[in-house]
Amino acid sequence: MTAIITALAALFTRDARIAIRIGGGAMIGVLFFLTVVTLVPFAIGPDLALLRRIGPAILWLGALLASLLTLDRLFASDHEDGSLDLILMGRIPMEIVVLTKAVAHWVTTGLPLVVASPILGLFLNLEPVALGSTALTLLVGTPALTFIGVVGAALAVALRRGGLLMPVMVLPMTIPVLIFGVAATNAGVGGTVPFATPFTILCALTLMSAVIGPFAAAATLRHGME
Amino acid sequence: MPAGLAAKTARITAKHAWIMPGATPGTAVMELEGTDLGCVRGGRRVFSGVNFTVVSSKPMVLTGANGAGKSSLLRLIAGLIRPAEGAVALTGGDAELSVGEQAHYVGHLDPLKPALTVTENLTFWVRFLNGRAPPGDASAVESGLDAVGLGELGHLPAGYLSAGQRRRLSLARMLAVPRPIWLLDEPTTALDAASQERLGRVMQAHLDGGGIILAATHGPLGLDGAQELRLGPKVAGP
Numbered sequence: 001m002t003a004i005i006t007a008l009a010a011l012f013t014r015d016a017r018i019a020i021r022i023g024g025g026a027m028i029g030v031l032f033f034l035t036v037v038t039l040v041p042f043a044i045g046p047d048l049a050l051l052r053r054i055g056p057a058i059l060w061l062g063a064l065l066a067s068l069l070t071l072d073r074l075f076a077s078d079h080e081d082g083s084l085d086l087i088l089m090g091r092i093p094m095e096i097v098v099l100t101k102a103v104a105h106w107v108t109t110g111l112p113l114v115v116a117s118p119i120l121g122l123f124l125n126l127e128p129v130a131l132g133s134t135a136l137t138l139l140v141g142t143p144a145l146t147f148i149g150v151v152g153a154a155l156a157v158a159l160r161r162g163g164l165l166m167p168v169m170v171l172p173m174t175i176p177v178l179i180f181g182v183a184a185t186n187a188g189v190g191g192t193v194p195f196a197t198p199f200t201i202l203c204a205l206t207l208m209s210a211v212i213g214p215f216a217a218a219a220t221l222r223h224g225m226e
Numbered sequence: 227m228p229a230g231l232a233a234k235t236a237r238i239t240a241k242h243a244w245i246m247p248g249a250t251p252g253t254a255v256m257e258l259e260g261t262d263l264g265c266v267r268g269g270r271r272v273f274s275g276v277n278f279t280v281v282s283s284k285p286m287v288l289t290g291a292n293g294a295g296k297s298s299l300l301r302l303i304a305g306l307i308r309p310a311e312g313a314v315a316l317t318g319g320d321a322e323l324s325v326g327e328q329a330h331y332v333g334h335l336d337p338l339k340p341a342l343t344v345t346e347n348l349t350f351w352v353r354f355l356n357g358r359a360p361p362g363d364a365s366a367v368e369s370g371l372d373a374v375g376l377g378e379l380g381h382l383p384a385g386y387l388s389a390g391q392r393r394r395l396s397l398a399r400m401l402a403v404p405r406p407i408w409l410l411d412e413p414t415t416a417l418d419a420a421s422q423e424r425l426g427r428v429m430q431a432h433l434d435g436g437g438i439i440l441a442a443t444h445g446p447l448g449l450d451g452a453q454e455l456r457l458g459p460k461v462a463g464p
Contacts, residue, residue: 085335
């Protein structure tokens with residue numbers, strides 16, 4: 001048992017280290033998030049009321065695209081240098097390996113997005129309550145994006161097609177998360193629906209994807225490596 | 227508890243960790259047997275009807291032309307691809323583990339991360355494959371790096387290594403993590419003469435300790451008494 005924990009801790013440390021070193025995914029994700037959010041006011045124009053109304057949706061879209069941007073390398077880099085072979089041969093069940101890699105990915109790329117979102121929200125003229133509720137829904141919702149994304153990342157390796165295949169497959173599956181994420185944020189600011197209703201559904205989506213995602217990705221990797 | 231036992235033996239034999247091939251002391255002779263193995267890759271039949279038996283301390287060398295299926299056979303034994311027919315069986319090993327879980331597979335690729343240092347790369351594999359917690363893993367990493375002559379380069383990011391040094395770092399993994407079966411696919415690629423000789427000594431030490439070696443190669447490996455398994459048109463089916 002301790003051997004498994006040691007092995008998983010080593011995997012987590014390795015992935016986190018690669019992500020935060022130069023050229024890793026952690027900074028790229030936040031910078032991409034910043035770029036998307038900064039571009040929107042330029043496209044829409046200086047309508048502060050409009051920005052305030054669609055601000056949470058823009059933050060959510062930016063976070064969605066930023067977390068998917070870095071996900072497609074999750075297994076591809078391990079596949080290209082042969083690490084995935086050794087991981088598959090190892091004694092650790094692939095489902096837990098996928099879960100660990102997903103958690104490492106979220107901590108290094110999802111969490112910085114959550115931290116950055118209040119600052120970027122200021123660019124969109126959001127009021128303090130909206131900043132808080134966006135950060136909270138992103139904190140709860142971005143893990144779901146990662147756990148759904150790992151299935152796409154595994155498919156990209158199994159099908160030996162990288163690049164745009166991943167977002168094309170994964171983005172449709174993230175629609176429920178996006179709907180309830182933005183709905184919860186808007187409900188937090190005010191509206192007819194109580195905050196808890198969409199927020200608990202968002203929590204449920206994250207928990208479900210945390211269970212289904214690793215199993216689906218592990219099965220894909222095992223069969224796809226043939 | 228094999229992990230604790232392995233840790234103890236490794237501590238005793240500090241620099242010669244690879245001589246203990248990870249098998250528990252009771253298991254004297256192991257036998258790896260493939261019966262009537264067939265392999266289909268991408269709809270093409272690579273080989274069929276391959277039979278072999280490898281026993282402890284007696285290496286087997288896989289030869290054959292390009293595309294004869296040497297790499298496929300090694301990956302099949304490692305459990306990375308499923309055989310179209312036939313089976314691989316191991317007697318004398320740990321019954322609870324599959325063949326792949328008791329084997330080292332050194333393929334064409336060197337599983338190294340360029341952003342991590344040489345030591346970090348090897349430490350990861352020691353912890354991941356062996357479950358050896360810090361700080362007990364440090365001695366295994368150190369002796370592994372010393373054994374392949376990379377002891378001085380531990381702090382260097384692996385991205386700066388030459389092809390031969392990358393390959394030596396891959397080989398250091400076999401020494402730092404004790405496993406009884408070594409599946410080597412062209413292990414001498416990119417190695418200079420001195421390193422090839424060192425690899426020969428390391429493999430001989432593994433065999434002397436009761437290990438199993440199956441190596442695909444085009445050139446001589448310098449192993450005494452190696453039996454040869456030739457893959458080629460005569461065993462390939464229609």
